[in-house]
Amino acid sequence: MPAVASRGRGRRTINEINMVPFIDVMLVLLIIFMVTAPLITPSLIDLPSVGKASRQPDKIIQVIVNKDDSLQVKTDDATAPTTLTGLAADIKRVQGAKDSAAAANTAVVISADKNVKYESVVKVMDILQRAGVQRVGLSVQLAN
Numbered sequence: 001m002p003a004v005a006s007r008g009r010g011r012r013t014i015n016e017i018n019m020v021p022f023i024d025v026m027l028v029l030l031i032i033f034m035v036t037a038p039l040i041t042p043s044l045i046d047l048p049s050v051g052k053a054s055r056q057p058d059k060i061i062q063v064i065v066n067k068d069d070s071l072q073v074k075t076d077d078a079t080a081p082t083t084l085t086g087l088a089a090d091i092k093r094v095q096g097a098k099d100s101a102a103a104a105n106t107a108v109v110i111s112a113d114k115n116v117k118y119e120s121v122v123k124v125m126d127i128l129q130r131a132g133v134q135r136v137g138l139s140v141q142l143a144n
Helices: 020-039 087-095 100-104 118-130
Strands: 004-007 010-013 059-065 071-074 079-082 106-112 135-138
Touching: 059 087, 059 118, 071 087, 079 087, 087 118, 106 118, 118 135
Parallel strands: 059 106, 106 135
Antiparallel strands: 004 010, 059 071, 071 079
16 A cells, blocks of 8 residues: 655655665575575586597598589599499499408598589488498588
8 A cells, every 4th residue: 555645735645666675685686696606517518529530531532423413433543433323332442342441441522513402412421321431521612
């Protein structure tokens, strides 16, 4: 109920907000936050990092997907055309199927033209994965 002040002949109500309870609540909350803030330990997030491979690849094989969905296998010394069905055999041949340690440390990089459908790149990745290639990457070129 608002306070009533009498002045002279009429009674008027005082239209003021009592700020004391509001200040009391704010001070109690401030004290609670000041006491609990040092008790909260910050959590650490272990994010993966780029470029921290255990070993650099011995050999890099590049699979190039052209605009017309034709494929090429490029190594250090040569570039050979291939098909989607013969891709796995060509990669195994280039890796050297006799030495499994060298084959495991050989990276295959897929380079695709920007006009190639995403489906074609996924098909190449699927074939490489089914062939047992462990290290598959995508080539990225930055625009100047």
